[in-house]
Amino acid sequence: MEKKAENQNIKHRFQYSTEQAIEKPFNWKQMFRLFSYMKPYSKNLLPLSIIVVLITTAVRLVTPILIGKYTLDHAIANKDTNLLTVLVLTIAGLYLLSYVANIFRIKWTNMLGQNIIYDLRKHLFTHVQGLSHRFFDQRSAGSILVRILNDVNSLQELFTNGVINLLMDFVLLFGVIVILFILSPKLTLAILIILPIMVLLSTKLRRKIRRSWQTVRIKQAKLNSHLNESIQGIRVTQAFTQEKENIEFFDGVNTENFESWRDATQKNAMFRPFVEMTNAVGTAILIWFGAILIKDGLTDSNGLTVGVFVSFAFYLGMFWEPISRLGQVYNQLLVGMASSERIFEFLDEKPIVGEREDAINITDIKGKIEFDKVEFSYDESRKALKGISLTMEAGQTVALVGHTGSGKTTIANLISRFYDATSGEVKIDGYNIKDLSLQSIRSQISVVLQDTFIFSGTIKDNIRFGRPDATDEDVIEAAKAVGAHAFIEKLSNGYETEVEERGNVLSVGERQLLSFARALLANPKILILDEATASIDTETEVKIQQALKKLLNGRTAIIIAHRLSTIREADNIFVLDHGKIIEQGSHDDLMNHQGEYYGLVKAQFKMLEAI
Numbered sequence: 001m002e003k004k005a006e007n008q009n010i011k012h013r014f015q016y017s018t019e020q021a022i023e024k025p026f027n028w029k030q031m032f033r034l035f036s037y038m039k040p041y042s043k044n045l046l047p048l049s050i051i052v053v054l055i056t057t058a059v060r061l062v063t064p065i066l067i068g069k070y071t072l073d074h075a076i077a078n079k080d081t082n083l084l085t086v087l088v089l090t091i092a093g094l095y096l097l098s099y100v101a102n103i104f105r106i107k108w109t110n111m112l113g114q115n116i117i118y119d120l121r122k123h124l125f126t127h128v129q130g131l132s133h134r135f136f137d138q139r140s141a142g143s144i145l146v147r148i149l150n151d152v153n154s155l156q157e158l159f160t161n162g163v164i165n166l167l168m169d170f171v172l173l174f175g176v177i178v179i180l181f182i183l184s185p186k187l188t189l190a191i192l193i194i195l196p197i198m199v200l201l202s203t204k205l206r207r208k209i210r211r212s213w214q215t216v217r218i219k220q221a222k223l224n225s226h227l228n229e230s231i232q233g234i235r236v237t238q239a240f241t242q243e244k245e246n247i248e249f250f251d252g253v254n255t256e257n258f259e260s261w262r263d264a265t266q267k268n269a270m271f272r273p274f275v276e277m278t279n280a281v282g283t284a285i286l287i288w289f290g291a292i293l294i295k296d297g298l299t300d301s302n303g304l305t306v307g308v309f310v311s312f313a314f315y316l317g318m319f320w321e322p323i324s325r326l327g328q329v330y331n332q333l334l335v336g337m338a339s340s341e342r343i344f345e346f347l348d349e350k351p352i353v354g355e356r357e358d359a360i361n362i363t364d365i366k367g368k369i370e371f372d373k374v375e376f377s378y379d380e381s382r383k384a385l386k387g388i389s390l391t392m393e394a395g396q397t398v399a400l401v402g403h404t405g406s407g408k409t410t411i412a413n414l415i416s417r418f419y420d421a422t423s424g425e426v427k428i429d430g431y432n433i434k435d436l437s438l439q440s441i442r443s444q445i446s447v448v449l450q451d452t453f454i455f456s457g458t459i460k461d462n463i464r465f466g467r468p469d470a471t472d473e474d475v476i477e478a479a480k481a482v483g484a485h486a487f488i489e490k491l492s493n494g495y496e497t498e499v500e501e502r503g504n505v506l507s508v509g510e511r512q513l514l515s516f517a518r519a520l521l522a523n524p525k526i527l528i529l530d531e532a533t534a535s536i537d538t539e540t541e542v543k544i545q546q547a548l549k550k551l552l553n554g555r556t557a558i559i560i561a562h563r564l565s566t567i568r569e570a571d572n573i574f575v576l577d578h579g580k581i582i583e584q585g586s587h588d589d590l591m592n593h594q595g596e597y598y599g600l601v602k603a604q605f606k607m608l609e610a611i
């Protein structure tokens with residue numbers, strides 16, 4: 001009983017939204033939009049691919065007539081060796097042409113498909129990069145990743161083979177039907193009797209196959225999400241000894257994935273024999289009815305010759321192929337509709353923090369910041385800032401203090417214009433920041449977060465992240481200035497040491513010093529610093545304090561402060577409570593006032609004494 005309840009809990013823990021809709025009804029508007037990605041290739045790869053496809057199709061359509069009607073009925077029946085030689089050489093030449101055209105078809109259609117996928121992914125990534133923080137607040141990184149990778153990938157087959165095959169199949173099907181009717185309308189009608197039965201059965205079977213592949217994709221998405229979360233959270237899992245439960249759940253998801261594959265491949269395997277069976281029925285009718293017509297042909301001009309019969313057999317073989325492939329392309333289109341809908345949903349997302357067309361490019365910010373009756377809420381229900389008015393003079397160091405959730409980070413977010421104030425004005429150097437270009441604001445503001453993000457790459461690359469053109473000397477100088485040089489030198493490869501994403505091999509203090517060097521090198525006019533709360537040894541603490549002094553010098557600094565030492569040295573302190581400023585002034589002023597700040601400082605001292 002207990003075990004069962006435990007399993008239920010585990011299942012409940014791993015609930016993933018896998019964005020279920022895998023196929024969507026056909027939508028012309030969306031298809032045109034999707035196919036507009038072919039436009040850049042409309043003068044080279046696209047026409048070239050179409051030409052080679054038409055060549056191969058034309059060769060396929062012509063050769064059976066040459067073999068049956070002309071070679072058998074004329075050259076061989078009349079023992080005309082000259083005509084036979086000409087025909088054999090022509091047929092061989094045509095096959096050669098088709099062979100060469102096929103090589104280019106595969107090459108060019110693949111290039112076309114890959115190019116379109118490259119463009120689409122680039123467009124999507126570029127667009128997502130420019131979206132506002134709110135967009136990322138509402139979605140998990142995993143779901144964004146899935147759209148840029150999986151959804152774009154699922155369009156690959158459509159663009160590589162689907163679209164071009166569609167053209168080839170239409171031409172082939174139309175050509176074959178016309179030729180069959182010209183060769184023998186009676187025989188054609190006799191064979192076409194089985195067509196509706198085949199279309200009906202094939203559609204049903206295809207739908208089943210399609211559904212089972214959809215299940216495979218859902219199971220795979222679930223497996224991916226679980227893997228992603230398990231690996232990211234492995235340290236916590238091990239710390240809470242939850243490995244066994246994780247493995248058990250993984251086993252379940254893995255089995256589901258395995259079973260869905262088995263089911264889909266089994267259903268898929270039924271399709272080929274089905275096509276072959278229809279082919280066999282068609283051939284049986286052809287032989288039976290064809291033989292009667294050939295017999296009539298011996299006495300009657302309306303009958304059939306052996307040569308025409310042979311050509312007919314060739315064409316019949318070609319007839320089922322495009323029909324079965326068209327079904328496949330239709331499937332790809334439905335899947336493409338669902339993927340493109342999700343992709344376009346992202347592409348249609350406008351950054352809520354927009355830029356005016358006539359936005360001012362302010363190249364040399366002095367650093368004065370003002371908030372004038374600023375209100376802000378992340379969502380409709382709660383206000384994070386309630387009528388904030390404050391002034392931070394250029395070059396001042398300002399500390400924001402207050403309880404968790406009081407609105408300190410929100411103030412910093414509005415200064416960088418990651419969000420826009422719901423009402424009121426945020427000003428830099430007297431300009432409303434909505435009138436300034438985003439590039440000019442953000443290039444002169446650096447944000448150092450508590451949880452420093454380290455990108456995979458070398459230590460050097462990480463320091464020059466904000467100023468990619470900085471020389472090696474600049475990098476070393478910045479690292480020395482903030483006291484990071486000593487620990488970097490001790491790393492296995494010094495500044496060239498590769499660190500993985502998030503910098504797991506570095507300590508918290510080291511990561512902070514690295515982020516200070518990064519900020520110093522970017523040389524911003526305004527620095528926003530969210531101080532780390534993690535306890536660091538006294539020696540590192542001293543180092544960080546010294547580094548901070550260098551970093552704050554000559555710029556406006558807004559520090560979301562936790563350490564007393566930083567707060568004490570600030571020019572001005574704003575004390576926040578539930579989105580309001582309740583006190584402001586220097587450390588000494590506020591201590592004398594004996595209000596909220598005084599209480600916070602006393603509490604911190606008590607805690608330190610207790611330690």
Ligand SMILES: Nc1ncnc2c1ncn2[C@@H]1O[C@H](COP(=O)(O)OP(=O)(O)OP(=O)(O)O)[C@@H](O)[C@H]1O
Pocket residue numbers: 137378379384402403404405406407408409410411
């Ligand atoms: N992205 C977000 N979406 C919705 N609400 C948010 C978001 N970020 C913060 N909030 C809410 O806004 C309020 C203010 O949060 P803020 O991060 O500014 O607090 P803080 O003072 O910086 O806290 P801490 O010291 O814990 O970092 C909180 O109630 C928080 O729950």
